[in-house]
Amino acid sequence: MEGKFVIEGGKTLAGRLEVSGAKNSVLKLMAAALLTPEECVIRNVPRITDVETMAEVLLHLGAEVKWQGKVLRIRSGEFPGRKAPYHLVRKMRASILVLGPLVARYGEASVAIPGGCNIGARKIDFHLKGLQMLGAEVITEHGYITVKARRLKGRNIYLDFPSVGATENLMLAAVGADGVTRIENAAREPEIQDLAEFLRGMGVEVHGAGTPLIEVKGGLPERGTDHAAIGDRIEAGTFALAAAVTRGELDVRGVNPFHLRLALEKMGEAGVEVELHEEGFKVRGAERYRAVNVATLPFPGFPTDLQPQMMVLLSLAEGVSVITENVFESRFMFVGELNRMGCDIEIKGQHAVVRGVGRLSGAEVSATDLRAGAALVLAGLAAEGVTEVMEIHHVDRGYENFEEKLRSVGANITRVMS
Numbered sequence: 001m002e003g004k005f006v007i008e009g010g011k012t013l014a015g016r017l018e019v020s021g022a023k024n025s026v027l028k029l030m031a032a033a034l035l036t037p038e039e040c041v042i043r044n045v046p047r048i049t050d051v052e053t054m055a056e057v058l059l060h061l062g063a064e065v066k067w068q069g070k071v072l073r074i075r076s077g078e079f080p081g082r083k084a085p086y087h088l089v090r091k092m093r094a095s096i097l098v099l100g101p102l103v104a105r106y107g108e109a110s111v112a113i114p115g116g117c118n119i120g121a122r123k124i125d126f127h128l129k130g131l132q133m134l135g136a137e138v139i140t141e142h143g144y145i146t147v148k149a150r151r152l153k154g155r156n157i158y159l160d161f162p163s164v165g166a167t168e169n170l171m172l173a174a175v176g177a178d179g180v181t182r183i184e185n186a187a188r189e190p191e192i193q194d195l196a197e198f199l200r201g202m203g204v205e206v207h208g209a210g211t212p213l214i215e216v217k218g219g220l221p222e223r224g225t226d227h228a229a230i231g232d233r234i235e236a237g238t239f240a241l242a243a244a245v246t247r248g249e250l251d252v253r254g255v256n257p258f259h260l261r262l263a264l265e266k267m268g269e270a271g272v273e274v275e276l277h278e279e280g281f282k283v284r285g286a287e288r289y290r291a292v293n294v295a296t297l298p299f300p301g302f303p304t305d306l307q308p309q310m311m312v313l314l315s316l317a318e319g320v321s322v323i324t325e326n327v328f329e330s331r332f333m334f335v336g337e338l339n340r341m342g343c344d345i346e347i348k349g350q351h352a353v354v355r356g357v358g359r360l361s362g363a364e365v366s367a368t369d370l371r372a373g374a375a376l377v378l379a380g381l382a383a384e385g386v387t388e389v390m391e392i393h394h395v396d397r398g399y400e401n402f403e404e405k406l407r408s409v410g411a412n413i414t415r416v417m418s
């Protein structure tokens with residue numbers, strides 16, 4: 001559904017919000033279901049377009065996919081297809097995560113080369129290098145990458161950078177390798193720990209997820225699993241910042257607060273009151289915020305997926321903050337749109353110099369990617385007057401019932417079909 005969000009700013013948010021299941025876990029669990037012919041059940045699945053696209057990819061590969069409410073039932077069957085087509089991969093580059101399981105199971109897979117996006121080139125060289133280290137042959141032609149391997153051989157492999165996707169693709173490929181594979185310099189994100197849990201549920205031996213050294217013992221699983229995905233830490237962080245910028249008070253539930261502890265600590269440094277609890281955390285805004293410096297880093301560092309939203313809070317702080325984006329090479333595309341709402345942000349290479357301003361003013365703006373769209377909504381909630389956020393298909397990729405959830409805690413936001 002295309003359309004725009006129309007937001008009347010200045011409302012203070014108050015109440016309780018339940019986050020949905022983590023997009024960046026569920027997409028990988030769906031790919032992992034290709035490792036077995038038995039049925040896999042995934043619970044706590046958000047109804048968002050990225051999950052719909054991944055379901056289309058699995059259907060295209062010949063798997064059965066049934067989606068009832070928050071439950072996905074996937075049965076890959078014996079001989080699914082082996083090619084993730086361009087029209088689906090271009091919609092969602094996470095489709096490349098079918099490479100690992102298909103090569104593990106069938107020794108061959110083809111995936112359209114994913115293009116870049118508005119936050120960077122999004123290369124997949126670490127994925128391909130790791131697959132080659134496991135003995136696969138990689139052929140790139142006519143816009144597709146074909147990976148072939150008669151036998152994958154487990155061994156020590158390493159990543160130049162703790163890439164989330166490369167870690168996951170290689171974990172999944174290693175399930176089909178002979179012997180043990182050790183992935184060094186692995187990413188440590190909670191979603192990777194969730195994937196390891198899912199694999200263990202299928203009887204796969206995986207150790208070390210959440211640390212830089214992950215060990216996978218080869219052996220294709222004969223059974224499926226039934227697994228509830230973790231809560232979405234980025235959606236939770238987005239709501240924490242919505243409370244902060246509207247100087248409101250929210251109880252955010254359905255997430256492990258330790259999955260975004262450093263981000264919450266950083267918000268605390270700026271003056272936001274945060275109190276962790278069993279089900280999530282309580283967050284209370286303040287009248288005045290302090291400027292703080294933020295550097296995005298792989299987990300457990302400050303998540304790049306909360307960088308745009310944090311920029312809105314720092315625009316309301318007193319003083320000058322510097323945000324350094326260390327994960328993606330061009331994740332400041334949206335800053336021009338924020339400045340049209342009265343922010344005073346200057347980009348210097350990988351740094352954004354954010355000068356606090358007294359107030360934001362509503363304007364017509366356009367989302368450039370998923371998290372930038374969320375940040376523009378937060379700016380609209382804090383701004384005086386009306387903000388219209390266009391291109392909200394970006395937001396629908398990763399936020400389930402975004403405007404309904406915000407409205408339920410007092411925001412004046414409506415989706416207007418254009």
Ligand code: EPZ
Nearest residue numbers: 024094122123124125126127163164165166305327328370
């Ligand atoms: C995952 O992307 C997330 N997406 C991203 O969330 C998130 O921002 C990112 O991890 C970092 O946390 C999903 O999980 C579906 P990376 P991924 O591989 O796996 C470079 C969102 O908004 N790189 O850790 O693609 C890459 O270009 C999205 O939900 C290579 O150079 O991230 C980037 O600069 C946005 N070669 C950096 O590494 C490679 O082979 C980190 O990428 C792989 C990555």
